[in-house]
Amino acid sequence: MNIEDPRWDEYESRFRALSETVGITKGPQSELASAEMMLFLYGENGLLxxxxxxxxxxxxxxxxxxxxxxxxxxYWEDIVLYLPTAAV
Known part of the structure; x- marks a missing residue:
């Protein structure tokens, strides 16, 4: 989501709260390449x-x-939340 969007604060708050309930790992995750659903905090999600x-x-x-x-x-670290294919 664009940080200039008027709903950015709500999005960031909900995203970060959710990410705190998940075991965030660093480094490559092979599951990510085949994930059916994923969402970036700062990155371009390609969605409205x-x-x-x-x-x-x-x-x-x-x-x-x-x-x-x-x-x-x-430029930065970005958090990605995703559902592995097996979970979808």
């Missing part, structure tokens, strides 16, 4: 804000199956 909130809600409802990782980009 409404779609990002819908996906976030879906991930919240599947928190027991959810995994997370930290990806390093050229």
């Amino acid at each position: 804000p409404e779609q990002e909130f819908e996906l976030l809600t879906t991930l919240e409802s599947r928190a027991a199956d959810l995994k997370g990782t930290v990806m390093l980009t050229a």
